Amino acid sequence: MKTIMKNLLILAAVVVTVLLLPRFVTSNYWLNLINLSISFSIACLGLNIVLGFAGQLSLAQAAFWGVGAYTSAILTTQLGLPVWAGMFAAFFMAALCGVLLGIPTLKLSGHYLAMATIGFGIILQLILVNEIWLTKGSDGITTIPSPWIGSLELKDPGAFFYVAAVSLILLSWGTIHLKNSRVGRAFMAIRENEMAAGAMGVDTTYYKVMAFALSAGYGGFGGWMFAHSGSHYISPDTFSFEQSVILLVMTVLGGNGSVIGSIVGATLLTMLPEVLRFLKDSYMMVYAAGIVAIMIFMPSGIAGLVKSMPLTLRLRTWWNADSRGGRQVGGGASPRGTYPGKKAAFQPEDCAGSGEVLLTVKGLAKHFGGLKAVDGVDMEVRRGEIQALIGPNGSGKTTILNMLSGLYVPTAGEIILGGAAIAGKKPHAITSLGMARTFQNIRLFGELTVLENVLIGRHCHSRAGLLASILHLPSQKAEEAGIRAKALEMLEFVGLKGKEDAQANSLPYGQQRLLELARALASDPQLLLLDEPAAGLNAAETEALVDLLFQICTRGITILLVEHDMNLVMNVSDHITVLNFGRKIAEGPAEEIEKNREVVDAYLGTEVGNA
């Protein structure tokens, strides 16, 4: 395949550069600087995972860098362990700190991590300065050994460069694979919309902690490299909050989320102060002003600028020219849907199922303080049916959906899905038991492509873990192909074929609704919850939606629908449950509900009666 040729080409270019660089750069000063910039690059790659991929702000990357440096330095100088053992220890020690710090702070969303990481940095400084028996205090640790390969000591910066370069290449390679894997997509889903990520089956806390720990591990690895090269000396003040901020600037300058960008940013800002020595006293000010300017004027960093240059666009087209074909091969699933063709001649009876109860709700209640949004609702949804939940605004429809899908914990009551009690479970756990949903106000992963959105819907039917994703193992590749096939099938089913590479939030409104539907369907739900799927659609789009709902139904998927469009509701529903003020006021087949006096008074008015 040609893609392999191109990959080999890049590999060859990288190898030649690495081999030749120490021949051209002979000054130890510059070689040390290059090694330092590689150490920073690795720390920034890590920061890029937690910030760029997962969207969580960590302000302690220099502290993790320090944990790695100190762990390895202490183990090698005081216990005489080999430097290579120190490398693993540095990585795992930093990652462990990440896990311990991440668990309390990352179960919450928002800014807690940022502050907690600053606190971690301060505590680390205090330990490094005060625990002299372990860290030698403010004096720092001197004469840290160099790594050995066989009988060869890599003391010379030119020799150490090979270790540094190979590490950087392997880590970048792994990180790029990670970005395009199930795990990487879970990270990005959290960044884009944490609530939707959870509803699509991503255990958000778990993946946030994973991203943070991995990021810390990279930081520790970078620290190991710093300790065993250059001046072979470390002291507490190197690993300051300011250094964390510098690493942050490197990452956002390079382009948040871009792997190559992190390396470019780190290299540029390591070399820049050397060139701009005259700034000496004010260089932190220049950095700081730089952060603000980047945020305001080039939010996507250097990577963003490069991406939009004409030359890159042409290169990209060349690159995609035949690697695209390879991907489509996997997508040869049977085209089942007829949409958007002619209206299929479906009768609602076609999809009426076995009549077995799929979802049982008993005494469900949700109180917000004194407000009883939902107050003791019982209902049943039968397998294979389309059931609608209707009622005036504020009657508790969406609150019920939120409890069913795990976004709210019910105040009281039971929810049983196919025999399993799910009340109070986390959204991702409920999704993996076979319930998927869409949202009233669309919650897509806006910056990701259409295809990626649907791939994330497949999350709970795939298993590739962190290691498999980074190493790009054959099992992961095979699974990935399967996910893609399913995702492409779903896109075709809802009529979005050909839009795979479009950015999700660039789609017109109606198509965004369809994409949300495709994403939910990708998780192979038994029960699909739709929260006002027709809101904002025009007449033609609504008609197409009706069609689609019947087709979903014939696939054996049960639908629970909240909707205000009564024509649609009466048209598709087998059963209707009516709510008012958080209580059920009626229930039954559509024809009965239409005639029910109480329902007409409370909600329908006379309009539908006339229709």
Next chain:
Amino acid sequence: MDWSTNLQMVAAGLAMGSIYALVALGFVLIFNAVNVVNFAQGEFAMVPAFVAVWLMNSLNTPFALTCVITVVFMGIFGIVFQRIAYYPLRHRSFLPVVISTIGVGIFLKNGAQLIFGAEPLSMPRPTSPTALNIFGVFVDPQYIVIILCTLILLGFQYFFFEKTILGKKMLATAQDKQMARLLGIPVAQMIAITFAYSSILGAAAGILVGPIFFVTKDMGAMIGLKAFCSTIVGGFGSIPGAILGGIFLGVIEVFASYYISTAYRDAFAFIILILVLLLRPQGFFGEKIAEKA
């Protein structure tokens, strides 16, 4: 473990806690108004301390006039700050704004060092340096000034938000910008005033704490972080929570550094923060808020 030492520590803790509370209030007001955590909040206390020291030491400005000038300066400072760090990014997600406030914070810290030098400066005391003997308990009079000033400010703030129309407009803006705009409230102006007020609270904190410690470029960072911890301990977004959280942390810190370890004094606030996040993430006064689906 005699009671007078403990009471002295309570006084010191209440004083430090008041400082944290003032800065924490600034945090909460800005957060409620624009949903942004201002990472430069501590610098809102560092900058006025430098301004006040410079006025008093270099220009021999009398204390009262120094206070007035510093407060006015910080009011303007708050408006300029929001124009640079917040306004251009107001339509973006919280991350760019947070990063930009960090940037401005570092800029201010290093700017202060460039202008005033790296040496710690001492601020002239408005109060006598000899401790007052209150029934056998020796208390630094500055502590009493801090506690009293904080109480007066809190009283003023209560009056301002409860009784004045400007305060009501600011509250309305914080509740729902769209609605406030429809009612003819100049939202951008209200936000600017919120930043100005938050920055003036910082001025009070900076001038009050200056005489106890040396004025350094790093003083703000630590105060800011502990103030943030206070807001979480008290319940994020809650005004009484921020005040009580600050006072709680101030007192705990003094006792812990006396009875447990002086070297790790600055670590206790964060240890408490982590414990609160683990055990009661909504804080003492916070309500559990669920995002609307």
